[in-house]
Every structure is written in structure tokens, then in C-alpha cells.
Amino acid sequence: MSAPRSTSALLYLSGVTVSFDGFKALNNLSLLVEPGEMRAIIGPNGAGKTTMMDVVTGKTRPDEGEVVFDGQADLTRLDEADIATLGIGRKFQKPTVFENHTVRDNLLLALAGQRSWYRLLTAAPTRAENDRLEEILAVIRMRPQQHMSAARLSHGQKQWLEIGMLLAQDPKLLLVDEPVAGMTDVETETTAQVLREINKSHSVVVVEHDMSFVRALGVKVTVLHEGSMLAEGTLDQVSADPRVVEVYLGR
Amino acid sequence: MITRFLWQGVDRKLRWFIALVLAAGIVPVLLNLFTPPGSALHVPAWALQLVGKYLCYAALALAVDLVWGYCGILTLGHAAFFALGGYCMGMYLMRQIGSRGVYGNPILPDFMVFLNYKELPWFWRGFDHFWFAAPMIVIVPSVLALALGWFAFRSRVTGVYLSIITQAMTFALMLAFFRNDTGLGGNNGMTDFKDILGFPVQADGTRAALYLASALMLALFLLIAGAIVGSRFGKALTAVRDAESRMRFLGYRVEGYKLFVFVLSAAMAGIAGALYVPQVGIINPSEFAPGNSIEAVLWVAVGGRGTLIGPVIGAVLVNWAKTYLTGALPEVWLFALGGLFIAVTLFLPRGVVGLWAQLKAGRERSRRVAPA
Amino acid sequence: MTPSRVLTGMVSLITALALAGAAVAGDLGTLVVNLTTGGFGDRETAINALAASGEPRAAPILEALGAGRLYVRPADKAVVIGKAQGNQLDLTDALTGKPAGTASEDALQRVRINNRLRGVIDDAVGSLTLLSPDPRMRRSAADSLFKQRSPSALPAVEHALAAEKDAGIKRAFAEARASIILASNDASKAQKLEAISVIRGRGDRDAMGFLQAAASSSDADIKAAATAAAGSLNQTLAVWEAAQNVWYGISLGSVLLLAAIGLAITFGTMGVINMAHGEMVMLGAYTTFVVQQVILAYAPGLFDASIVIALPLAFLVAGVIGVLIERSVIRFLYGRPLDTLLATWGLSLVLQQAVRTIFGPTNREVRAPSWMSGSFLVGQIDVTYGRLWIVVFALLVFAVLILVLRKTPLGLHMRAVTQNRPMAAAMGIRTPRVDALTFGLGSGIAGLAGVALSQIDNVSPNLGQGYIIDSFMVVVFGGVGNLFGTLLGATALGIANKFLEPYAGAVLGKILVLVFIILFIQRRPRGMFALKGRAVE
Ligand SMILES: Nc1ncnc2c1ncn2[C@@H]1O[C@H](COP(=O)(O)OP(=O)(O)OP(=O)(O)O)[C@@H](O)[C@H]1O
């Protein structure tokens, strides 16, 4: 594979293959995400969407292929912490917040900035950091719950908290895995709004099965199937593609 | 800066508890020294020695809790660090015996004469000076913890794997220390100490001083642990315990956090072991026995993991029960100990301290409900 | 018995054969009575006559006579052999070899001998063994002559060599002859060179010693031949030694396998470290002890079968206790592996103390049945029957277990649960039942291991403690959830241990292996043959 190493794309995947005991979860997948772009990724269960995010965030090492971030960083050589520090944030399919911490502490932990253990031993939150926390609490509308332990939040509130943590992390690229699973229609609508808001200052990749949500985002869509890209374009374009109807939408 | 660091995270409850520990350190010593032996208030030296031992165990429990309760690493080998600290102290005390040993050799401790050593092994050098032995008490356990932790945490060994590795470590050390060739006294270990810092170890005054030192050590450890746990580092640490991979995806180098706590905790255990040895008067390889480390974990579980007060209470309670039972009903003790393990994990996952908090919360709730 | 006496014994034997036809015809009873009557001179004749009789009882009787343990019982004039048993003598009838009660020494008449007779007896016994009807006696006589190399024994050896029919023993006599020739001063060079090649052919450590000695000979040819032979033999021996170590390693590995395999199942399926696993092994060993005691008390005839009878019982005892433990403690702790570890440790203390209370703190003896005692040589490898059976048994258990996992519904369900617990539950597999049975199975196998270990380890309340760390190491080293990995892991660790021992000593060897595994786990936390996939997360 002689693809160019330096590219203008924010995220560049080329020929990525991942196999688990011979089963190819990703098969020669290529994908480009431009700076400032929001991209929706859809595909049937087991298409490899989550695995793709695992590869980008360093959780899973690809057997083959290139993964380049921001035109230079080779993500296949870095570990999760390095990649996060470079500016890639991730929201998991299953919401994971720190249950024993308060809402505010969850956000504080996610807040961009100090990560090294010896600094954190003595560092108290600065004024600027506290201000930023207030801002985020306002955006996710959780100021009243800020001192509540995260374990006592409802499922939807945890989703919101995770989005708040992503905001606090302030990454260049957000990977969001099924953010509206289990949400009411109203919540789904608000989430779409928030994501569009976030997209003003960040690039976003969203994985979702909920078509009305994808439609509400109104962005370019990539369809994955059996580990490779099946189609790409607007939602209307890909919905018209007979292969996509065959493997995914039609069912 | 250090004082700010120490006070920022220490909450009121912990301050009171530290004060309590200090009082428990000072008052009996005063009563021992300034009341006549016949008086009702007099605290005999053997009692100081016994409780001093408990205090060292409490410090060990606190060290275990720091890694287990706050960082989720179930260590089954902490007694090894405790014993290593103890051995460093033992080596110093052995060298203080000088020519007063049975064989009267001014350089070689008795067991070496007995085993036909011609000269002091290289690693004994310097241990005749307290200024050398004291840092070694911290360095030796720390370096071992650093080496083990560095490999283990970097390769992401977690859970029961890590537990068993730590147990294998202490088991291997036990085997090594049992060997005569290791040059550390073989299965008899080291004993018959005479002086510490020029004072006779058996003297009442020395015992009182050692007791006081143990209490001060425990108070200091509580202060340090409290500061760490209350800092942003502490928040990150418990987050690592609860959701390690999430922390990685937030950009934290989890290894650094674990390693720091693990090494710090090993150092604490080492110091506790060093104060333990002159009070009990012996150190031998059975201190490395895997069961000892697991028992230390039990103290933490009984008191309440993930709290700082819990391990201290647990260590004192369990050891007090042990002293009583092994004396009064020796065959019952292992049943009791085994039953305690099962009961605590099944019914008291948050320990005595947790139970207390639960009861208090329950009472408050019922009080609030009652008038309505 | 010195070789010169063998020689004189031979000579007198041949004379006796030729002359004393009548005596040979006499039955054993008369021959023995003759021993006890008459003067010392008559007795000498009687001794030689008995030796020449070829009776199998001759050797023990003569030996007893030489040791002053042959008596006449005045009451019935019976000739008996006595063996001290406290103040009393345990008697055996000299003629039949059957027990003949006990008596105090005062009540018996010792058959007296003098120093001269003692020599005659020794010679007679020696020659009896060279020409004994029992091939094992002849073989051991040949071997001792090979080692003693006394020149005066040469004629006797050559005589025996010529008379020998059994090819293996003939060869042993030939080797004995070669060894004597090589050591003697008046053999020819050609004889000696031939002897060197015969000795080289024997190929054991004794042969090596003689060849090395011959290599310092003043004769250049002999020196060269011996040096060459010693060199090549040395290599052969090194190979044998390695093979012996491999065997010891396999033997240790089979013990590790037995101890670890149950743990591999419970850990692989449920992610649970059962710290009381070693105590299941201990319970199996105590079951064997109890079974053996009951058999000794009520049916001594079944003694040789006691181990076999103990197997199903040990499996049941440990298995049922395992199920009880799972139902009463472990099932409340799923998803909390570290708590499980602590609780099961507590259980192990309780079980140990319970056994200590019932059976006492000291070691209990479980005796080996006859088919498990003794040993044999494979080439230069010394194989004891006990160890051999344990290896066979371990492989058998392993094979049966694999079959159970592959072919039975329980096995299918267990594998399903191992691979994906929630999915298995969703498909209607009753995971709690599978867990309980798995735990019972793992514990039962530990019980079986206990039966085997009762043969080689001290049966004490602490028996199990030593095995838990080792077992876990084996499981992890082999790869969790992979039974073949456990097999290979056990063998590899067993062999590694035994190869390190000669260089580092047993304890240091063990430490080295532990350190190695600690490092290994850190490199490959999932073991040699890791399962990939979701199961590991
Ligand atoms: N660690 C793993 N081990 C084994 N197989 C895996 C692993 N991770 C993913 N897979 C397999 O790879 C395939 C792709 O999984 P992935 O989670 O990426 O799908 P997905 O597109 O996110 O599906 P969904 O819409 O259900 O979330 C699946 O068949 C899955 O079983």
C-alpha cells in the first residue's frame, strides 16, 4: 500500500484489516474524515463499526493498514493515552462514567489539561478550570446534580454526562458510538442538536442505527458492511443504493 | 507547599482520627513512665509492646488499603515488603550486637560463625550504621515494588493474575530466605538483639519509645494517605480503580498512577516492618508466608476497604481477637479466621466502617420518616 | 561375600556335585537336620550338601545360619529362622518359609557356628547365587562380580558363563569377565582390548569408571582404545542423563497436571480462582487414607485394590464438597473475582483446620499397593512403578476430561459459558447449574489428584497448600481456558524444574521457575496459548 502518508484529512484510514481468530472484523477498510466534518456511520450489527473506533483509539491493533491522524501521527504505533492526548475523544456504546465520583468530579477528570500523576498530587483546580466546569454543567443542564454521585443518575443523564465529559476533554475529533440508544424521541432530537453544536468547533464521527437521528444530523453517511465500506454519500443517496437496502435498510 | 498538600485533602473526620491515634500513642507512654507499677493507671511495658505490634500491623493494613481499596490492586504479597523492611532493621540490629554474641565474633553475627562464613557478605556492608540502614528500610521494598510494578502495570497485568503474581513473589522470597546460603540467617532468621541506637531493646524506656514511634508513624501515614486520597490524584486513582480503560481513553497514563501508589505503599509496609522487628525481637522467613499477606488483606476487608480509618480498626480488632483466641482457644482460631474471610466478603463487603455508616444512614432515614 | 570365597565355594561345590550323589538325593528335611547335628566338621559337609542341592530354600537357610539366626525349637525339634521383634523372636519354619509363631530366645537352641564355618557358609551362598535357579539372583551375582573385579573369581565366572542359558544374564557374565580381565595383570593385550569393547557395550556409569581407569594404562593401544571408548560412552551417558531428567520432569509434570487441571476448569469457565483447590486435593488424599484403613481393618485381601477403590470415593467427596462450596459461597460472589479469592482462602483455612481436628496434625501414611512399588530400568533410566502409574493416571484423567468436555451436554454447556456467558444464559443454558457442576467437576478432579499424591507426598492437613501457586502458574502459563495448554504447561514446567535442579538446587530451581513465570505472565498475560476474542475481556 503506497498511500500518501501526509494528507490534509483529519483522520485517514487506509487498507485497515483486523481479524479475530481468522474472522475479519475489518476488511481492507479505507475512510477519510476532513477537519471540521461530521460523519455518520451506519451498518448492520457486527459490521465492524465499534471495531473501527477501537482501531482509531488504540484499543485494537490492526493487522494491516494505515491509520493517520492530523496528517502525521501514526495511530497504529501509539497507545490509548497517547491517542487521547493527541485529541481524539470517545464515547462508548455502553455509557461508562465513573460511578463512585460526583458529576462534577467526572467532568474534572475529563477536563483537558493535566494528566501526569505527579502534577495532580499537588494541583488544585484553577479558576479557569472551575469556570469551564460551570459552562459545561450549563450545556448539559446538570448543574443541580453536580454533587450527586454518578451512580445515581438515570441512563439518559449518564449519556449526557458522557457528552459533557467529551466537551470537557475538548478533543479535535470525537468518536461517538450509538449516543441515542435507549433515549426518547425528544432526547434524541436534543442530542442531535448538541452534536451539531459541538461540530461547530470539533470534528465528529457518529455511529448510529437510528435513521431519524442520522437524518436529523444531515451529514455525509458511510455504510459499513462485513468490515468494508459499502457506500458513501448523503443519506438519500445511500438509501437509494440497492446493495445498502439489501444488507441493512431493507431488513 | 508540602503542608498545603498534606492538609488540603484531610477531612475533619480523618483529622480527629489522627488526633486519636496520636493520643493513643502519647497517653499510655506517659502512664507507663510516670505512674508507679502498682497503680491502677499504670500501663505495663508488655502492653505497650503488644499494642505497638498492632500499630505496625495497622500501618501495613493502611498500605494494603492504599493499593487495594483505592487502586483496585489486590496485593497478596505485601507482607513481603513488610518483612524486607524488617530484615533491613534486623541486619542493623544484628550488627549492633558486636562481640556480645555467643561466639563473640566482633564482625560476624552468630549464625554466620556457625555456618563457617569467613567474612561478611557484601550486602551486609553498611548495615552497622543506622544512617545507612534507615534509608535501606525504604529503598529495598520500594525497588522491589518498582521492578515488579513496572513490568506488571506496563504489560497490563490485572485482577487475579496480579494477585497471584504478588503471591508468587512473596512465596519465592520465602523460599530464598529459608536458605542458609542467602546469608540472612536461614530459617532461624535473626534474633537476640541487644541495642537499638545505643539503647538496650529490652529496656522499658526503649519499648515506650518504640511504641510512641509506631503511633507517630501510623499518624504520619494516615496524614499522607489522606492527602493523596483527597487530592486530584486521589480522584484519578479511584477512577482508575473503577474504570481503568475509560481513564486511558481520557488520556491518563494509568501505569504511572498505579506504580506511584504501589511503590509508596511498599515503602510504608517496609517502615512498618522495621518498627515491628525491634518490638517483637525477631525476624524470620515465615514473615514472608503467603498466608500473612492474605491476612493483612483481611484486616482491611474487616475494617472497610477504600476508607482510611477502616484498615486501622480492622487490623487492631482482628489481631486483638487473634491474641485472645490463640491464647484461650487455639484450635478455634483458624476456624474463626477462615469464617471471618467468608463472612466479611459475603455480608460485610464494606467492612465495619461501612456497616457503621449504613447504620447511621438508616437511623437518620428512620428519624426523618418517623415524624411524618 | 568376597570373590575368593566364591571361588573356593565353586570348587567345593563342584566336588560336592561329583561326590555327594547320595546327599543330593536326600530331601531338604534331612539336609537341614544335618546342619544342626554333629561336630563342626560334619556341619561343613552338610553346608556344602545343602548348597549343592539346588533347593530354593537353601540360600535363606544358609544366610540365617551365617547370621546366627537359625534355631532348633526343643519342643518339636523344628528348625526355625528367628527375627527379633521387641523382646521376642518372630519365627519362620526353615523348611517351608511359613510363619511359625513367636518365642523368646531363651526357649530356643541356636545352631552354633565358628569362624571357619562362617567362611564356608559365605562361599556356599555366593556360589549358590551364581548358579542359583532364580535368574534374578544370578543377575545380581554377575553385577556384583562386575563391580568387584577380583581376579580369583575368574574361573567361577567362566564356569557360570558357559553354563548360562539366558542371553541377558550370559551377557552380564561376559561383562563381569571382561571387567575382571581388564583389571587383571596377567591378561593379554588382545584380551584386554576385547574387554574394553565389551565394557563399552554395557554403557552405564560403572563401565564409564572402569574405562576411565583403563585410560591411564601404560600401554598406548589400551590407553587409546579406553580413551575412545570412554569418550563415546560419555556422550551416550549424557544423553541418558538428560533422558532421566526428562522422565523426572514428566513425572513432576504429571503431578502438576493433576493438581492444575481442576483449577484450569474452574478458572477457565468461571474466572474464579479457588484458593481452596489445594484443600480438595488434600481431601482426596485423606479419603484414600480412610479407605485404606477400612480395608486393612475389614478386608485386608483387598489391600492392593485400595487405591483403585479410593478413586471414585475421592472424586465424590471432593466433588460434593465443591458443589456445596459453590452453592453456599461462590455463587454470591460472581463478578467479584478478588472477593472470591479471599473467601475461598478462608474456606481453605476452615477445611485445613477441620481435617487437623479430625485426623490430627501429623502425617498419615498411605501405603503403596504392591503393583505400585519397585522400579525397573529402561536403558539407563530408572523408572519407579509408582511414578509411572501416576503419569499414566494423569494422562487418563486428562483424556477422560477432554471427552467429557467434547461429548457430553455438560461439556457443551461449559464451553458455551466459557466463551460467552451472557449469550449462553440468553440461549437458555442454566448457567448457575453449569457453574455448580463445573465447580464440582473441578473439585472432584482435585480429589483424584489427591489419591495420586497420597503416594508421593505426606498426607497432612498442609498437603494442599503447596499446590495452589504451582497449579495457578501452570494454568496461566499454558493459557487460560485451554486444556492442552495446561498439559503442555505442566510438562514444560515439570521438566524445567528438574533440569534446573542439578545446577541450582531444588529450592533455587523452584525460585528461578517462579521468577521466570512472573516475567512470563508480564510478557504474555494470557499464557502460551491464549484464547483470543471476547471471552478474555
Ligand atoms: N475482541 C473481539 N474478539 C472477537 N471478536 C470480536 C471482537 N471484537 C469484535 N468482534 C467481532 O467483530 C465483529 C464486528 O464487531 P463490532 O462490535 O465492530 O460490530 P458493530 O458494527 O459495532 O456492531 P453493533 O451495531 O452491534 O454495535 C463482530 O462479529 C464481533 O463479534
Ligand SMILES: [Mg+2]
Ligand atoms: Mg458497536
